[in-house]
Amino acid sequence: MVIRVGVTIDRSSPVPLYHQLAEQLGTAIRCGQLQPGDPFENEIALAERLNLSRPTVRRAIQELVSQGLLLRRRGLGTTVANRKVHRRAELTSLYDDLKRDAGRPTTIVLQHELVRDQRVAAALDLPADAELLSIVRVRFSDNRPLAILRNWLPSSCADITREQLQAQGLYALLRDRGVRPVVAHQTIGARTPTAAERRHLGLKPSEPVLTMTRSAFDSAGNPVEYGDHCYRAQDYSIEVMIDER
DSSP states (O other): OOOOOOOOOOTTSSSOHHHHHHHHHHHHHHTTSSOTTOBOOOHHHHHHHHTOOHHHHHHHHHHHHHTTSEEEETTTEEEEOSOOEEEEOOOOOHHHHHHHTTOOEEEEEEEEEEEEOHHHHHHTTOOTTOEEEEEEEEEEETTEEEEEEEEEEEGGGTTOOHHHHHHSOHHHHHHHTTOOOOEEEEEEEEEOOOHHHHHHHTOOTTOOEEEEEEEEEOTTSOEEEEEEEEEETTTOOOOOEEEEO
């Protein structure tokens, strides 16, 4: 039997509706109101019950899937996952991290152009033909290449220049414009680098890179940036907090 979780949506709050929904449903799972294996209320029923749009509900459910709290299986629907570990990652920029750790970050901008990319637009909840500022940078720490940073920004940030990106971190430039990311979906992984990545990062073919993709939004749910980054694995670690319930 499907358990209907009580949810209170504050439409006057600056917190995005999907995030309010995901937080309350996630709490119900962590506190045991919903148990591993329990069937989860379907998207249509949840949207109608809470008077929310289906895209809002779908995004909240996807957030819980990404956190490992829900499991989607074709033909079986959505169920509560058998997992008790919830990971959180800090929402910072590499430039800020290096400055905080007394590093000397420098940047070379490889690409700075307006593009259209349906995949990125979908991740940022923008129209498929939305114009985006695409930037690719190599970030150095103490003159040693550390990461290749690929970012896409809404066209409202198209006035950010190459010179600014070489002198400052991206998030610092966004803060100067009053833009602050507060909600993000972040995925961390590892893979073999491409030939271009090996060249820019000074890697041997056998040396891997850590990867991180991130879709970030502000407190009103507006898209801030989509990032697809890779790092020298031997020089960089990504920390997460493990919260055992």
